[in-house]
Amino acid sequence: MTSLAPTGVSFAPLTTIMSEMNSMSSIGQQLAQQISSQAPSFATLLSEASGTSAQAPAAVATPVTLAASSSPSSAPSFSNATPSNALAQAPIASTPIVSSGQSNGGANIVADAATYIGVPYQWGGSSPTTGFDCSGLVQKVFADQGISLPRTAAEQQSVGTPVASLSSAQPGDLVFYGSPASHVGIYIGNGKMIDAPEQGAVVRVDQVGTPTSIVRISPAPQTSSATLNSTLANEAGPYLPVFESAAAKNGINVNFLLAIAKVESNFNPSAVSSAGAQGMMQIMPTTAAANGISTSDPVSSIYGAAKLLSQKVNAFGSYDLAAAAYNAGDGAVQSYGGVPPYPETVNYVKAVNSAMNGGN
Numbered sequence: 001m002t003s004l005a006p007t008g009v010s011f012a013p014l015t016t017i018m019s020e021m022n023s024m025s026s027i028g029q030q031l032a033q034q035i036s037s038q039a040p041s042f043a044t045l046l047s048e049a050s051g052t053s054a055q056a057p058a059a060v061a062t063p064v065t066l067a068a069s070s071s072p073s074s075a076p077s078f079s080n081a082t083p084s085n086a087l088a089q090a091p092i093a094s095t096p097i098v099s100s101g102q103s104n105g106g107a108n109i110v111a112d113a114a115t116y117i118g119v120p121y122q123w124g125g126s127s128p129t130t131g132f133d134c135s136g137l138v139q140k141v142f143a144d145q146g147i148s149l150p151r152t153a154a155e156q157q158s159v160g161t162p163v164a165s166l167s168s169a170q171p172g173d174l175v176f177y178g179s180p181a182s183h184v185g186i187y188i189g190n191g192k193m194i195d196a197p198e199q200g201a202v203v204r205v206d207q208v209g210t211p212t213s214i215v216r217i218s219p220a221p222q223t224s225s226a227t228l229n230s231t232l233a234n235e236a237g238p239y240l241p242v243f244e245s246a247a248a249k250n251g252i253n254v255n256f257l258l259a260i261a262k263v264e265s266n267f268n269p270s271a272v273s274s275a276g277a278q279g280m281m282q283i284m285p286t287t288a289a290a291n292g293i294s295t296s297d298p299v300s301s302i303y304g305a306a307k308l309l310s311q312k313v314n315a316f317g318s319y320d321l322a323a324a325a326y327n328a329g330d331g332a333v334q335s336y337g338g339v340p341p342y343p344e345t346v347n348y349v350k351a352v353n354s355a356m357n358g359g360n
Helices: 014-022 026-036 042-050 102-114 134-144 153-157 230-250 254-265 285-290 298-316 319-328 330-336 343-356
Strands: 174-177 183-189 192-195 204-207 213-216
Touching: 102 134, 102 183, 102 192, 134 153, 134 183, 134 192, 153 174, 153 183, 153 213, 230 254, 230 298, 254 298, 254 319, 254 343, 298 319, 298 330, 319 330, 319 343
Parallel strands: none
Antiparallel strands: 174 183, 174 213, 183 192, 192 204
């Protein structure tokens, strides 16, 4: 078999990989236990991959950094060095934002990613039948979990919530190289990631090295056990069934949707703000037009807002951050790595939480 190793890079044998994986830190050991009930172990997957074809992963290698965008619009070139000054170029947020349930969600993400080990790298590829590039692999793995992500590494870097450092990273987090990112991998714990590294290689386990940034993508919180807030339900009046249907359709907590309506307009379908936001859900005309929402129609407004809020919950991983983005914009939440320190937005998030939890 022709070696895939770049000049000057030495690879450890597969037995070393398996030994390292079996001696993971406590996080890695817990992750392996979680995965064992859902998918074959990493050691089994690596063993099976190594015995199937010459496309199996040969080693744990230094991660590549792509010199050009991973977008399918132009072919990238490759460098074998991780950027030594990456953190200085694009500092990660000072405080990690950790969402509840990430451990289980992260285990599912890693288990799913492991099933693609051995699939050939294909620039612009986004399926196991055609091959993967780095961002195509990430998009596919998260899509398998019902989470929609943008196509390119640079776009994926802009969603989710920042993680302060590699020591704060959890399995399932995304590690990025470059600003804007030109390479991305899925963190699996113990300083390793699964990625689709470069032409001629396969999806494999690599060392993380020094990423530029780390992002956590969390699924929308589960809503099946949500108890309807009776105060909000009474205030919604005849529109309550619409709120319930819209929330269920878009996978968000109905109390969250009701609380947004309470804070935005006090359930007034004719409300117009000084900034020009319209209707019960206070949607700006440009946003309404772009999303086919009729702000004069309460049903359209409620369904439209539910869709927008669902997108924000999926992107930012919590209802607090989704509410902040609804008030201040996605860009502000991304820039500050959390709720922007604007008094209006801080108070808005508090008001939504209060209404959601039964306050006035």
